[in-house]
Amino acid sequence: AAGDRPVDEGLRSRVDAAGAAVHAREDEARESRSREERENLERLTRLAGHAETLVGRPDLTLKDCDHAARDVKAALDHPGPLPSRQDRETTVERLRKVHAALTPRVQELREADDWQRWANATIQEEICRKAEALVAETDAAEAARKLRELQAQWKKVTLVPRDQSQALWLRFKAAQDAVRATTDQYFAAQAEERATNLARKEELCQKAEGLSASADWVRTAEAIKALQAEWKTIGAVPRGREKVVWDRFHAACDAFFTRRREDLSRRKQVWAANLAQKQALIAEVDALGSDGDWERAAKELRRIQAEWRAVGPVRKKHSDELWQRFQEALTRFQERYVQRDELQVAASVSEREAACVSLEALLPSGDETASREAVPAATVITQVRDAWSRWERSGPVPAESLAALTERFRRAFASVVRNYSDEVRGTEFDLESNLRKMEELCQKVEELVSEAAVTGPDQSPAAILAAKWREALAANTIAGAASAATEEARRRAAADSVRDAQAAWKRIGHVPEDLARPLAVRFQKACSKALEQRRRSP
Known part of the structure; x- marks a missing residue:
């Protein structure tokens, strides 16, 4: 009769929903447990791999080895859930093996550590004795230096047997305090001295900065060099200020000397130009009178002397030598001027002789009657014109020389014209x-x-x-x-x-x-x- 009753659809839905929720929770629980098992397996695998790596390391420390052994022992005692029995057996066996390998290493390292602590205790006792001896050191700076060295040594041997550690440390600390009691006064005086040195160096910086823009190169350079010499006599300054104060002083000095170098470079260019001008003037003096116009030469000499005075200075090492050369050039000109008539005659004779030689060169072997060699017509005309021009522009010569030169020139000219009649035909040298x-x-x-x-x-x-x-x-x-x-x-x-x-x-x-x-x-x-x-x- 109950089976014939109609089913309440709302109740059925509720029952179905409750069943679905239960299944979902069961699936979630299974997934969570499976995830936990996988994560636990990965953790144990990493632990075993890390421990195995430590076993093979030659530089393994007691701390690392003991920590790894404890972690492996804890994992063996409580391995936790794993995905399968096979995974449990494999992982636990691997952990047992690595634990068995770590245990003797821990013991070995612990014994080595005990020996090292015992040795360190001996070294600390020696350090304490040295520190206690420093109390009698009269040189505070030397005592402070040695104390710093002992402190550095102590840091290297800090591990000692635990039953001796406190006593040794208190002994060393007491010795340090005793030494510091004698060095604190020294360091206080040193700090005061360094502060004074800093003030002196800052004062030198101010002086150097005041001189850095000066254009009085010689006196300022000497003043800055004096400041640099004084700087070297001043001692150290407080730590952390050395570079700052030095950079300031160096920048001021460098600014002046850089400007001086630039000015010197410009002056060298001016000196070089003045040197070239004066050398050119000396050359002009040496050339005066070469054309025989002595009146013009005298006027040019006055101009050159005025220009010499107007030209600026040259480098000191060249000044005296250049002035001497100029005076010697003037002396040579005066000598030539006094002998100008003789020089003019000699130049005229030389010019006329050159004209004769130029014509005679066109004649074979210097014999005007011999047969000539083939010479281009242009060369003949050019050379004859040059010889004639020289003869015409040359000045007067003494009568005793003129007759012989004239006869020589006439014979050479006539021979050339005769020998080169074809070449000179139709030119100004066509005699006929x-x-x-x-x-x-x-x-x-x-x-x-x-x-x-x-x-x-x-x-x-x-x-x-x-x-x-x-x-x-x-x-x-x-x-x-x-x-x-x-x-x-x-x-x-x-x-x-x-x-x-x-x-x-x-x-x-x-x-x-x-x-x-x-x-x-x-x-x-x-x-x-x-x-x-x-x-x-x-």
Whole structure:
């Protein structure tokens, strides 16, 4: 009858939900237990691996070995849940083996530690005796230094047997306190002295900073060097301030000396330029008079002396030597100036000889009659022009030298022109052409003289005056005026022709003086006569 009752759907839902919740909790519990087992297995595996690594280390310490042995023993006593029986058996067996290996190592290391502590105790006792002996040390600085060394040694042997540790430490501390009682006064005085040193060095810093911008290079450099020397006499300053105060002092000194180096570099450039100018002036003095113009040389000398005074200084090591060279150059010029006439003559002779040598060089073996070698026409013309130019611009020479030089030059020039007739043809050195031009000009002017003689022969002054009077009277008539104008035009044309001939004569090329002189005299005589006749004609 109960089975026939209708099922309450709400109740069924509640029952289903409760069952699902129970299953979920069971699944969660199983998952949590499984996770715990895995984590525990990983922990034990890491512990076993770490312990196994320690067993093989030669530098294993007692502390590390004992700690690992305790951890392994605790894991063996309470291994905790593991995923499976196989995992438990494998892990526990591995832990037992590593524990068995660690146990003798712990014992061995403990015995070594005991021996080390015993040895350290002996060393600490020796340190205590040394520290107690320092109480009698009269040199406080030496006592403080040795105490620091003993403290450093103590830190290396701190492990001693526990039953002796406290007593040894108290003994060493008492000795330290006794030594410090004697050194504290020393360190207090030292601190006061270092503070005084710091104040002195800061004062030097202020002085150096005040001098760093000075441009009085010599005196300031000496002052800063004195500050640096005084700095070296001052002792130490409080710790932590050494670098700061030194950097400040060094920066001030370096600022001045850097500026001085830069200024010296600039001055060296100026000195070098002044040195070059003065050397150039010395060279100019040595060159004065080389062109023979001694009047200009004297003016140039005054200019050079004024420029020398205007040029700035040079380096001290060059100054005296340079001044001496300048004075010597002036002396040499004065000597040349006094001997200027002799020097001019010698230069002229040398110039004329050079012209002769230049021409003779074109002749084979110096023999003007020998057959010549082939020389380019351009070279011949250039060399002849240079020789002729030298001869023309050279100054006067004594008569006894002039005749021989002239004959030498004439012979060389004539030989060159003869030997190189083809090369000089058509140039200013074409001798035949130049002589022909001279002859033609002479004939042209002489024809003017002949025409003047036909139209108006030489008359006495009275006859010329009467003719001029008649000309003046005739000029009052129309025909007379025309005749006078024609005559005037004729005279002007004749004068222009003479002047044109004179200009053409000057353009004629080079002719040896012995050949040119007769024609020149002839030409000049004809020109003078023609002009004189034109002036005297009525």
